[in-house]
Amino acid sequence: MLSISVAVANNNVIGIDNKLPWHISEDLKRFKKITSEKKMIMGRKAFESLPGILPNREHIIVTRNKNYKVDSDKVTIVHDLDSLIKEYSKCDDEIFVIGGAEIYEHFLPYVDKIYLTTIDEDFKGDTFFPEVNYDEFKVEYKSEKFTDEKNGLHYTFIDYKRI
Template structure:
């Protein structure tokens, strides 16, 4: 199973200058809870933006750079969709974690999407692809107000592809 997981604003903004646009501990906890123990798929820029290797997850990094150097058993560098399909675990959920180009590339193959929609509009240079409402069904939608730890209101939305 292939799932996309992302946090966006109302305009589908993801980030700017290879950084997230906000800090929401609740979203980070959800990301950790959902992706721990699974393979996570990302582009090179997203990989380089991480604070380090994310524990208890195998990183699959898509890049056009055939000589991209990574020396860590928890990371596999891939250069094509064919190589990616060979690495996915068919018995488990595999998570696409960004960035914008990788989301666009893999959206047609996705079975589920886990979105965090942050209330507001932010200056951005990277966006999540627009979804066709006819292709996706909302499984759950839970709104959360801003609080002492999370400075912005946000909504968790889980979507599944209509069959």
């Protein structure tokens, strides 16, 4: 089963200069909680934006660069998106797709769940989350609107399940 984890601003921004344009501690805690002990599929740039190899998770990096290497038994390099879709779209384990935009767009038709953090503000950015037909999903969980204590940003957690 494929799931997406993503934080998205009002204007669909998810990144700028290969970084998150915001810092919301509770969103990062939620990401850690839902992805721990799971496999995560990501593009090379998304991997390089991480602070390092995240503990208790297997990283599957998708890249066109046949020479790309990461020296870790927690990292697998893959060059074919379709083989990942075939392997993981119908498996029993929950596999997370964590970005970037091109990876999200490619996997979106095959995901069963979206763990979404909506950020109630527009941001400047160069990376955007693809358009989602939310009619294909039902809301499984929606939090109250929270306010980040440090930066005042308002955000909501919403979990969608494909119908």
